[in-house]
Amino acid sequence: MNIIAKIKKNGLVWLFNTLMNKVIVKCNTVVYYVCRLIPINDKKVIFESEGDLSDNSFALYEYMLQHNYLDKYEVIWAVNNLKEAKLNNYPHTKFVNRFDNILDIKRSFHLATAKYFVYDHYNLMWYLKKRKEQIILNLWHGVGYKAIKNGNDTANIKTQFDYFDSLSDDISLEFLKEFLNCSPQKGVVLGYPRLDYFFKQNLTARKYIKKIAGNTKVLLWMPTFRQSINPELSEEYADSETGLPIVYTSKNIEELNNYLHKKEVTLILKMHHLQAELNVFKKKYTNIKFISDEELRDNNIQLYQFVAETDALITDYSSIAIDYLLLDKPIIFTLDDYDDYKKSRGFYKDNIKELMPGYHIYNYDEFIKAISEVSSERDVYSEERYKVLPMYHKFRDGNSSRRVLEFLNIER
Numbered sequence: 394m395n396i397i398a399k400i401k402k403n404g405l406v407w408l409f410n411t412l413m414n415k416v417i418v419k420c421n422t423v424v425y426y427v428c429r430l431i432p433i434n435d436k437k438v439i440f441e442s443e444g445d446l447s448d449n450s451f452a453l454y455e456y457m458l459q460h461n462y463l464d465k466y467e468v469i470w471a472v473n474n475l476k477e478a479k480l481n482n483y484p485h486t487k488f489v490n491r492f493d494n495i496l497d498i499k500r501s502f503h504l505a506t507a508k509y510f511v512y513d514h515y516n517l518m519w520y521l522k523k524r525k526e527q528i529i530l531n532l533w534h535g536v537g538y539k540a541i542k543n544g545n546d547t548a549n550i551k552t553q554f555d556y557f558d559s560l561s562d563d564i565s566l567e568f569l570k571e572f573l574n575c576s577p578q579k580g581v582v583l584g585y586p587r588l589d590y591f592f593k594q595n596l597t598a599r600k601y602i603k604k605i606a607g608n609t610k611v612l613l614w615m616p617t618f619r620q621s622i623n624p625e626l627s628e629e630y631a632d633s634e635t636g637l638p639i640v641y642t643s644k645n646i647e648e649l650n651n652y653l654h655k656k657e658v659t660l661i662l663k664m665h666h667l668q669a670e671l672n673v674f675k676k677k678y679t680n681i682k683f684i685s686d687e688e689l690r691d692n693n694i695q696l697y698q699f700v701a702e703t704d705a706l707i708t709d710y711s712s713i714a715i716d717y718l719l720l721d722k723p724i725i726f727t728l729d730d731y732d733d734y735k736k737s738r739g740f741y742k743d744n745i746k747e748l749m750p751g752y753h754i755y756n757y758d759e760f761i762k763a764i765s766e767v768s769s770e771r772d773v774y775s776e777e778r779y780k781v782l783p784m785y786h787k788f789r790d791g792n793s794s795r796r797v798l799e800f801l802n803i804e805r
Contacts (some may be wrong), residue, residue, distance in 0.1 A: 414494040418520070421493050421501050425521055428505035433526045436792055437467045437507040438803070442492060443514035445472040447479070447695065449532035449558075450611065455695075456794035458483065461683035462805055469503045470663035471517055488563045493520065509801060518552040528801060531557040531573070532585065534563045535712030536785065541572050556581045558717075560588075561787040566747070568741060583800055584786070584793030590697040591719050592791025598698040605682050606659035610768050612619065613700060614662045614707040616727070632668035632691075635673050638709060638727040639760045643673045646681065652761060656768045661703070705767045709732070714749065716784045719789060723767045723774065724751030727760070748784070749779035 399407075438457075442450040454470075457463055462484040471491040472478040478488045489500035492515075504510070504517060505524070513532040523529065528713055531554035542546065557573055559566040559580045570577040602611055616637055634642045640649055653660055660681045664674070674683060689699055700706075700713070705723040708714050728747045734740075744751065751774050752763040782789070788796070798804075 396462055413681055416559045417496045418493050420496055421498075421604060422521065424498050424501035425505050427474075430503045431502075431506050432706055433508050433524060434506050434509045437466060437469065438504075438505065438509040439469045439471060439510035439517070440512060441471045441510075441619045442726055443492075443534070445474055445478050446470065447686075447690075448513045448534055450511055450583050451695065452589060452697070453511065453532070453794050453797055456586065456589070457798070457803075460805065462798070462803065465802065465805060469507060485617045489591075491515065491517070493517070497763075506770070511797075512554075516550075516552070516554060519550045523552040528556075529554040530797070530801065532797075533569060533573075536560060536568050538710045538714075538740055538742075538745050540582055540741055541568075544790040545731060555579065556639075556800075558583050558585065560584055560785055561783070563784045563787075565715075565785050566651055581800060582787050583796040584788040585716070586797060587695070587697045588716060588719055589791045589794050590695060590702045591716075593701075595694070595698040595701065597610065597692065598694045598702050601692050601694060602661075602699070602702045605661065605684075606675035609659045609680070610705075610763065611703045612658060612660045612705050612707055612725075612767065614705075615713050616662075616733070617709050617711050634671075635746060636671060638729050638759055639754060645757060646673060646678070648680045650681050652764070656765065658764065660707075662800070669794050671803045680767040710740070714751075715785050718750070718778055721775070721778060724749075724752050724753055725760070725763045725767070729755050731755075747779055750774050750781045772786055778783055 395452060440450045440454050442448045446454075457466065457468070463483075466485065468483075468486045470478060470486060471487050472488050473491050475490065475698065476489050487499070487503075489503060490497040493500075502515075504521065508527060509516060510527065510529045512530075513534045516529070516531070518529060526658045529552065545566045553575065554573075556579050557575070558570055559569055561579070562582045564581045566577060566582065570580055574580075632636075633644060640646055649660070658680065661682050661684055662681060665679060684699070686696070690697060697716070700717070701720065703722075705725065706714065706717045707725040708717075709727045709730075714726065717724055728746075742748065752759070753765075754763055
């Protein structure tokens, strides 16, 4: 589509905003290259995450904070919401805008002078040429079962990361080097900092779950995002009243809630916010509860601190299942759309089901049976988890943050 056609389709406001964005990016770029004349600060670290102050980057930062690294190092957080982030009042920590289409001279200055840039989603340096002294570490955010979709386009990237973090030198490394479209030599097997939360009790998360679920057994359901009023965000699934696998209708939801109540089980659903806006989820249920990233953040709880306190996981093809292996707790895989998914998106390996150690559920009756066994504390897939675990996880010790810092030569 040429520029005239785009203007006709999107209007003059779109054209103005597009031009302004380009001007702002250019200004930030010019400031960055001017600031390259300033010496590198060996004690400066920049962090980025999808969702401000979250995921692997925040887990690593929190470790530094708790172990007094910030007495020696200055941290810069690239965030979406500057005003909200500054309310945290963390020591030796500054905040800049995460994206390059917002004019931010401080952002350009810190990108040009920081020795370390650590991110788990968005490479702030992609359109800039980094300095040779700088180290960029991509912590990434998960290894899944899905086929690699298009990979990473590196054609227009001026600066790639120097290293990417992997969970193991087996499947995890193999998957990421293909997904990130880079040499396996860039892979460093350190483990994910967010998985350190699985090895520590968090009283805040435990109290919050108790507030939601009382003394019942807690099942966490984290389905892949499905039906949406925004087709660009949807996966290739058939429409249903709920947008959920297995539990397709409001009647199914009611039946499930009654069964959970009978078994003294609370099901906590964490869905995409657009899915949560469906009418069926606006009703209150006794034993089905809904949780969002915003609620966790408002209660000062990281997602994986919350996950660690649950009794079993329900998911489909999400990377959360691979992370959950470290907890050595039951996993229920909903595979009702397996054949359709295999034809459309596809899977990373042909034998992918062999790497899913848990219940393989294709219909509602099987779902209820699995919940019944889990609620009765029957753990029938323990041996299968034990076999798959080392393929994805080299370390099972809760020391990933320490390993990352040692690798970067960041010392207290």
